Amino acid sequence: MYVHRGVIGDVARRAAQSAFIDECTKRFEALHGAEPGPQEIASWQRSWPVLLDALVRAGLGDLDVLLELSLPGTGERVDAAVVGQDADGTLTVVVVELKQWTWARPSPGLSASLEVGGRTVPHPARQVGGYVHYLRDWADGGSGVRAKGTVVLHNAPADLIDRLRGMASAGGPSAEFPLLGRDDLASSVPPEELARRLGCAGLRPAPQDAVDRFLEGRHRPSERVLERLAANIESRRHFFLIGEQDRARLAILDAVKQAAAHRTPTDGQSRPGAMVLVTGGPGTGKTAIAARVMGDLCGTAGSNPRLLTPSGTLTRQLQRLLSEDARGLVATFKNKNPGGLDKSSVVLLDEAHRAATYPDQRGPGFPIVLRKLLEQVAVLVLFLDERQIVRPTEGLKADELEHHAHATGAAFRRIDLDTQFRCNGSQAYHHWVDTLFSETDTPPPWSGSSYDLALADDPNTLASWIDGHTARGHSARITAGFCWPWNATDVPPLEPEVAIRWHGPDHDERSWARPWNLRSEQPVPGFPDVPARPYWATDRGGHDQVGCIYTAQGLEYAFGAVILGPDLVRRRDRWQAHPEASHDARQLRTLPPERYRFYARNTYRVLATRATRGTRLYSTDPETQAYLASLLPGS
Template identity: 75%
Template sequence: MYVHRGTISEAARQSVRPEFVDECVARFRSRRGMDPGEEEIGSWRRSWPVLLDALVRAGLGDLDVLLELSLPGTGERVDMAVVGQDTDAELTVVVVELKQWTWAVPAPGEPGMLEVGQRTLPHPARQVGGYAHYLRDWAVGGTGIQARGVALLHNAGAELLGHLRAVLPPDSPSAEFPLLGRDDIADGVPADELADRLHCRGLTPAPKDAIDRFLAGEHRPSQRALQRLADNIEGRNRFPLVGEQDRARRAILDAVKEAGGKGPGGLVVVTGGPGTGKTAIAARLMGELCRMERRNPRLLTTSGALTKQLQRLLQDESRGLVATFKQQPPSGLDKSSVVLLDEAHRAETYPEQRTSGFPASLRNLLERVGVLVLFLDERQIVRPTEGITLDELESHARESGAVMRRVDLETQFRCNGSQAYHQWVDLLFSADRTPQPWNSGGYDLALGPDPQALAAWVDDHAAQGRSARITAGFCWPWNAEAVPPLEPEVAIRWHGPDEDEHSWARPWNLRAERPVPGFPDVPPRPFWATDEGGHDQVGCIYTAQGLEYAFGAVILGADLVRRDGRWQAHPEVSHDARQLRELSPRRYLRYALNTYRVLATRATHGTRLYSTDPETQDYLASLLPGS
């Protein structure tokens, strides 16, 4: 997504028109469902013409430019991206970070960060380097894209530029990305030299269809994230984080250093909704902690599926380091240990096992280690025997004397980076709020007319090599054996426009933890979300949570229906654990809403919703376009 696409020459002519920025604001609003800030709009007016003029003077007018380009699958935006092809005809994207700074100093105690006015911000070279590395590694599945980067501080003089260049170590990865000031793009600079400074020398116009493929390409960040974790465990430090993810990583490392193995365990709580990068940050931290002395780290997850994914990628290197956390802390922990607990909202915290209102399992873990880092999203708690809240953690820290630090993540990296979609889903699956009809172009969301259409939509994506899955509420029996052939237990009947009765059925995902010989297209339970063949089965909350895929169809069962303008829960129709079925409708409602919110936020590119309840389906139809 972008607010303008065209040649550099055309954009340069347009940028001097007073109404050009207003038109870009309107596109931003239509695609994101919100307005950019006034400060950002002012920055567009002041910075775009400066850089576009320099690009034209460098003889690059025929190349394409994208203004305010959203990085694939993220909520981060690049100020400007110049797109061409290199001498080998490979698509090349030059990301440009624009700054109006005239003053900046290193932030005390935060290497790589700068104080600019009242804000602490990444060094520009580091920021643009994160964008370039991200594109190299993850755009279009990490193939076929060359990425370069440059930061332009067009108001900065030689003194500031020299200072900023000096604080970058020569061997720093960020040294690859030059810093330019006003003198570097002055009128007298020869065209070839100017093109070289802007990292665009040798680029020629790229075919339009190649740019189209880059913009529409599938993005699979979590699979890349898991692969990078393996590299980090082996000490290669190749897991770049973007924006606030990197700031969160540094805040956690600061807390680790402060704890120092003395007194009550240090507690760091990282909060963020689906797709904000919690697992990515945990992976990067684990790699770094493994290289630090006397940290004795562990990476724990409460999701067996996520643990198996990590262990498969890490193979022998994961032994003793990556595990599923249930009730007991792993062996070998001491006050030098740093434990990262991903998906902490699914930790088993049985109410009857709580002492002084705090879960015994987490208390025992916290007392054993130097620092416990919890990655938490309270709205992903889906059982009464699971989860912990921020209030409970803060209360425990006060009572125990533990030092607690909190890091909040807001930018999400799933659902094509659409903040509007995440906000819409939060409102949809809320007990007391209602969203407006969906009208944003930033994410592919629609209503599925019936299960057959959902399945056809998923099958079509799978046939084209895209990851696509169907999930459903736990409203059908799950009695199949742990080996194929699987029984089609998710069975739905409905009446179509012709008034005839139709039926559709598919099996739940395989129960087995490992592949079953002779059935290569039936992935085991932990790998249903990622492995070939998973689109032929239906997943539930326990196989989908913590993972992602490109396209997702969500079937709402009869346990959550819309009546009289509100959601109503029917735990008696659930086939989940007894602990859920025996809850009152009032208590069950929270877990049902959380469950469907999680299922609706697994897909990176597109989602289809369908309810088996006709009245609820009509309600969804009032909010969504048809598929």
């Protein structure tokens, strides 16, 4: 997706016109479901004409330009991309990062970061490098496209450019990407030299069908983040985080470095470990960041890291993908700490909101197992989303963690992730889902085009949608609230316990049923199409079973269907909870409705944010289904 596509010469003649900016503003809103902010529009007006003028003066007016190009499967947008054909006929995409900076200085607390206008931002060469490596690795399956990158700081004086180049020339990956300042774009620069500086020397116009294939082509799947994690840890140089993900990684590593420097106190008193809290909603890349940092720590001399998660499903996925190297280093965190930890250890606790903290049994104190873990290690890094707490026996809050750190004298740093990379990178969809399952708010009718969202008329329609995507080779799954019995044994064939009855348009009674996923932790021989519980979301045959919150949380797939059961229904302008409809008797069924509603809303929010490309909703309650129909198009 892009805000504008055109030939550079034509776009250059229109870029400064208010009608052109209005057109781009409308296009942006249609794509992302919200208007661009005033600052973003102002940056278009200031930067686009300068870039386009330089490209025309460089003799590149016949090439294509894409303004505000969205990278598929992420929440990132490239300021501009010049598209042409190299001498050997390869389609070449030159990513251009535009900055209006006149001043910047290195951040004293974070390496490879800068302070600009009261904000801490990554070095622009690192930022553009993330985009370039994304295109190299994912565009057209990692083949058929040549990607380059350039940073244009069109207001920057020569001394600032020299400092930025000095930071990027230390042998790291950022050194590959040129930084151009005000003087580099001067009218006195010959066209050939200007084209070289812009990274576009030798490019000629590309066939439009080649550009179309680039824009419409299937990128290497980003839906299985665990495959990325395996490649990251086993071959870290080939895994690049994008935008704020990379900033979070650098901040974590900086906190680890500071903790190491103060590990041996001069007063002889033992100090608690430092705490780093990384917060973010579904799809913001928390697990990807944890794995990348784990890879960094594994390559650091003298380190003793662990990657823990309360989710047995996620642990097993990681262990399987990381092979024998993960044994002892990647583990499930329940009610005791792993052995071998010491004051050189850094522990990364992914899915920290699922930690078994038993709030009803611990009283006012901090969870004992977490307190001991913090006392035992150098740094504890927690990845948290409070709105994914789905059980009364789990859950941590950011305020609680910060209070404990201050009370014990532990160093504390918080990093908030806003950009999400699931759900096709659609911030509009995530905002809509958050509003839908909020306590009091009502979302507007869905009008975004950045994500495939609709209402299924009935379970048959919902299942057909899933089966169709599966037949085309996509990962697709059905999930449901825990509102049906789950009495099946660990041995297939599985009983179709998720059974729904409804009346069709002619008032005829209809029925649909499918089994829950397999209970067993291991595959059952002779049933290759019935994956073990930890692998339901990723392995062959999972689309034929229904997953619940405990199976799906922490994982993702391309297309997802969510069945809302009778435990959460819409009445007037509020959600009502019916815990008696839950079959989770051990955890939830006995809760009062007011308390159950919190967990039910979180549960369905989690289920509705598992799919990277499209979601279908369906409620078994007719009144709730009618409410959803007032907000969503039909499938």
